[in-house]
Amino acid sequence: MNPRPDNRGAAIDLESVTKAYGAFKALDGVSLRIEPGEFMTLLGPSGSGKTTTLNVIAGFTDVSSGKLLVGGQSVVGVPAHKRNIGVVFQHYALFPHMTVGRNVAYPLTLRGVGQDDRKRRVAKALDMVKMGDFAHRYPSELSGGQQQRVALARAIVFDPPLLLMDEPLGALDKKLREWLQLEIKRIHRELGTTFVYVTHDQEEALVLSDRIAVFNRGRIEQVGTGRQLYDEPATLFVGRFIGDSTVLRGEARSDGTGTALTIAGETVAAPRRLAGETSPVMLLRPEKLAIRRPGQADGKNRLAGTIAEAIYLGSGSKYEVKLGDGSTAIVRSPLTGENFALGEKVELCFDGADAKLLPDDSTADTTLT
Amino acid sequence: MSALEPTIQTAEKRAGWAWRPFALTLPALVLLAAVIGYPLLTIVLRSLSEPEWGVQNYAWFFGAPVNLAVLQRTFTISAWVALVCVVCAYPYAYLMTAVGPRVRLVLVLCVLIPFWVSGVVRTLSWVILLQDSGVINSLLRSAGFAGIRLIRTQTGVVIGMAQVLLPFMILPLYSVMKGIDLRLVQAARSLGARPSRAFFTVYLPLSLPGVYAGAIIVFILALGFYITPALLGGPRSTMLSTLVQTQVLSLLQWGRGGAMGVVLLVTTFLLLALAAPVMRSRHREAGRR
Numbered sequence: 001m002n003p004r005p006d007n008r009g010a011a012i013d014l015e016s017v018t019k020a021y022g023a024f025k026a027l028d029g030v031s032l033r034i035e036p037g038e039f040m041t042l043l044g045p046s047g048s049g050k051t052t053t054l055n056v057i058a059g060f061t062d063v064s065s066g067k068l069l070v071g072g073q074s075v076v077g078v079p080a081h082k083r084n085i086g087v088v089f090q091h092y093a094l095f096p097h098m099t100v101g102r103n104v105a106y107p108l109t110l111r112g113v114g115q116d117d118r119k120r121r122v123a124k125a126l127d128m129v130k131m132g133d134f135a136h137r138y139p140s141e142l143s144g145g146q147q148q149r150v151a152l153a154r155a156i157v158f159d160p161p162l163l164l165m166d167e168p169l170g171a172l173d174k175k176l177r178e179w180l181q182l183e184i185k186r187i188h189r190e191l192g193t194t195f196v197y198v199t200h201d202q203e204e205a206l207v208l209s210d211r212i213a214v215f216n217r218g219r220i221e222q223v224g225t226g227r228q229l230y231d232e233p234a235t236l237f238v239g240r241f242i243g244d245s246t247v248l249r250g251e252a253r254s255d256g257t258g259t260a261l262t263i264a265g266e267t268v269a270a271p272r273r274l275a276g277e278t279s280p281v282m283l284l285r286p287e288k289l290a291i292r293r294p295g296q297a298d299g300k301n302r303l304a305g306t307i308a309e310a311i312y313l314g315s316g317s318k319y320e321v322k323l324g325d326g327s328t329a330i331v332r333s334p335l336t337g338e339n340f341a342l343g344e345k346v347e348l349c350f351d352g353a354d355a356k357l358l359p360d361d362s363t364a365d366t367t368l369t
Numbered sequence: 370m371s372a373l374e375p376t377i378q379t380a381e382k383r384a385g386w387a388w389r390p391f392a393l394t395l396p397a398l399v400l401l402a403a404v405i406g407y408p409l410l411t412i413v414l415r416s417l418s419e420p421e422w423g424v425q426n427y428a429w430f431f432g433a434p435v436n437l438a439v440l441q442r443t444f445t446i447s448a449w450v451a452l453v454c455v456v457c458a459y460p461y462a463y464l465m466t467a468v469g470p471r472v473r474l475v476l477v478l479c480v481l482i483p484f485w486v487s488g489v490v491r492t493l494s495w496v497i498l499l500q501d502s503g504v505i506n507s508l509l510r511s512a513g514f515a516g517i518r519l520i521r522t523q524t525g526v527v528i529g530m531a532q533v534l535l536p537f538m539i540l541p542l543y544s545v546m547k548g549i550d551l552r553l554v555q556a557a558r559s560l561g562a563r564p565s566r567a568f569f570t571v572y573l574p575l576s577l578p579g580v581y582a583g584a585i586i587v588f589i590l591a592l593g594f595y596i597t598p599a600l601l602g603g604p605r606s607t608m609l610s611t612l613v614q615t616q617v618l619s620l621l622q623w624g625r626g627g628a629m630g631v632v633l634l635v636t637t638f639l640l641l642a643l644a645a646p647v648m649r650s651r652h653r654e655a656g657r658r
Contacts, residue, residue, distance in 0.1 A: 058559055080558040081567075093556035097574045106570070107560040154560065 009037040009194035010071035010161035012057060017066035019052055026052040028218040029066070036161075039188050039195045041205040043241070044215030050198045053215070054164050057196065059083045071161060086155030086193075090167040092147040094139035100126070100150050101135035107158040125157035126150075128187060145176045152184070156191060165197045169204065181207050202242050206230075214238045230285070236361040239283040244318075246289060246329040248282040248303075249360065259357055264324030268301040270355040278359035286332035288354040291319060291340060297347040301355075305329060307344045321348060412627040419624030426628035436612065440632065443609040444640075446526060446598070447591035451584045453531040454538035458583065459576075462542040466549075480536045488533055492597045495529040496520065499601065521603030529601045530591055537590060538583035545579025581648040585641070592637060609633055 012034040019027040027049045034040045042050035055061035056068060059080030068076050075083055094103050104125055108118045126132045129149040139147055148168055155163055165184075169177040185208055188195050199205055205212045206226040214221045214229065214237070222234040226242070233239035236247065250263035258271040259280055274280040290297075294304070308328065309320035319340060321329045329348055340346055416426050430436050465476045483491060498504045499519040506516040519525040549572060557567035595610040602608070609629060617626035 060555060060559075079563075080555075081561050081563050083559075084561065085559065087556065087559040089552065089556060091550075091552060093550075093552050095553060095557075095571055106557070106562075110561040110566065158561065 008161075008192045011036045011069075012162065012194065012196070013067070013069040013072075014053070014056075015067040015069075017053070017056060017068060018064045019049075019056060019061060020064045025218050027056070027063075030218070030220055032213055032220060032223065034194060034196060037192050037194055039185075039197065039208060039210045041197045041199060041209035041212045042215060043199060043202060043205040043212050045200055045241075048215035049218040050200075050213075050215045051166055052218075054166050054196060054198050057162075058085055058087050058164050084158070084160050086158070086160040086163040088148070088151050088155045088163070088165040088168045090170045092139070092144070092151045094147055094151055094154070096139055098138075099135065100131065100137050100139065100142070103139070103150060104135075104154045104157050106154065111158060121157055122153075125153040128156070128190070129153045129183070144172050145180060148172065148180065149183070152187070156187070156193070160193065162194045162196070163191075165195065167199055168197075170199075177204070178207075184208060206242075212242075214241060216241075233283065233356065233358065236281060236283065236358045239356065239358060244286045244330045244332070246284045246286070246331075247327070248284070248323075248329075248355075249327065250325070252280050254280075258352070263303065266303055266324060268303065268350075268352070268355070270352040270357055272355075272357050274357050274359060276359070280357045281360045282355040283358055284329075284350055284355055286318065286330045289329060289331040289348050289350050291321065291331050291333060291338075292347050292349060293338075294345055294347050297349040299349050299351065301350050301352055303329070303348045305346055305348055307340050307342055307346060310340060310342055321346060323348075412630050415623050416625075416627030416631050419622075419627075426624040427632070429625060430628050430632060436629070439607055439609055439612050440636070442523075442606070443592060443633070444636070446523060446530070446606070446608060447588050447594075449523075449527045450530045450534060450591040451538075451588040453527060454535055454587045455580055455584055457531065458535060458538035458542050459580070462539050462546050462579070465539075465543050466546045480539050483532070484536050489596055489600075491533055492529055492600045495525075495532065495597075495601055499525045499528065520601060521606070523602070523606040526598045526602045526606045526608075529597045530594055533594075533597060534587045534590055537586045541582040541586065542576070542579040545582070546576050549575045578648075585644075589637060592633060 012032070014030055014032045017027055017030045018025060030049065030053060032040075032053075042053055044050045052061060056063055057070070059075065059078060059082075063076060067074060070083065070085070094100075095106065098106065101122055104122045105118050108121060113121070122135070123132065126135060129152050131146060131149050131153060134142065134146065134150070139150070142150065152168070168184075169180055172180065181204060184195075184197075197205075197208060209226065211223060211225055212229055213223045216237050222229060222238045224232075229238055229242045233242065239245050240247065248261055248263055248268065250261040253260045253262075254273045258269055259273050260267050260269040261280075261282055268282070270282060292298075303323055305321040305323045307319055308322040311318040311320075313332075316332055316334045317337070317339070319331045319333065321331060323329055331348065417424065419426070461476070461480075465473050468476065496503075500506070501516060501518065501520065503520070505519065510516055519528070553571050553575070554567050557571045558564070562570060593610055594608060595614065598606060598608045599611055599614075602611075613626045613629050616622040616629065
């Protein structure tokens, strides 16, 4: 299948979009630019506004205020059936009284596409999702993964410039989900359509997306590539939501050279400081922390702890270490490293430059799923 | 051997238990046999044996054009009643699925309360509403229109019967509609269907099983209606039940009355057999392979 340069996908602009239900703001001033042909994932815990954003773009939900442009045109007030946007739902939403073939032909029938052209395009779309042999089956005769592939074919058969997917793999088991993620990625490459994908699964977001918008409480916390979000989280929420992390909280002191944090009598330092008055915390990725037996640790930044959990992962080991203040640090160590037993007293050490300084945010912990 | 014993015992026990669930239905079966089976058998036998053995009662029925006309009218009226019920019940049942639980309770009560009032009482109130000097005609005249004949017409019979039978249409329709996933309609919208198109291509086909179920119940119940057509109808809207009554109670022609009942029963079965493939088509296709 050749890419269609004439239909490279539509850009989407959300400008200060707000959706209020009474006093509750499901979306609170969301601004986001999605480039033509981009794979954008809206990531966040349930109730964070990601699905509302998708429904707003699809036309299922009106905005309370703000602008919404698809392909440069305002679509505020345009009903869903006139937006020409493909939508894939978590619950598949295949019509149970129609065969797979008629389901996929449905949007073409609505658009008055002639029978020959319709047949050809239905076959093409079903081939693309590898469901070509199932055109005469009914949805009830298919597995969940097969149904979702048919739903995908139905959403792309009319060549929409934009495809929205609302947790499409949420109801499937892990193996199938991983395989379909790659299929979706392939289809995105082949079509060149703009994809907007909603998920609460950060791994899925990292696998699929060009960029990820992290939602929390009706707002976007940060937009960026997976690498940017992992390496340079803008907020504690993003740092905690994407990947494993250790958050160090303590008595903070800042001077010209950096910030020192005193945790249960031990002091660690990072060569950075935070602007403003907010109390800083340090965020460390698991691979930036090293475990040493007491006395063997090097460097200035050392924290004593006890191994609370040791998990063998095949490619390495993951340890949960209980620190002096009762908090838990997560450490990943390579296979070649030493092994530590449960309950063993250890020391953690890290390079201060690897510690990310972020303003504290008490909501970051409670909203973790 | 000893290892096998428990298995065998279990199997025996199971065989012993197998008929017991059916035993629970025995009271119902006995009752049905007594109040349906036996009378039905009697009717068939008497239609063939009175006044003497033979098919003379059936020959009489099919020989008299008036009987055939009434038979046809019975089916026509019943079909109209079913149609009126579908048209009235469909939006009502849909509304029941769309509103909150409190309003739904009120709507259900509105369906059920007339149910608890005797059919005779309801029919008599229709007499008051429909008669030439009744409520409807007075309203029409005071609004400057000419009055219309409703009582002792087929229209009047259909109106009255439809009202009495409406709950039998609404309830099965509602139970099917509440199972329809409205997100399918939303999906149809996203694929480019304007609301009316989404309704006719997605919602309506999915609600058809309820329409069929309700229509069949209403149609069959309407075929045997006696009181309502007798009170609201005139000589030109006589239904078969009235003829049966005349034959049996006035003329004491039990054989002829029985023959009429059998003809009605057999014709009903034939019609249902004809309609069944249409109503089942989707499930049959879905079940294939």
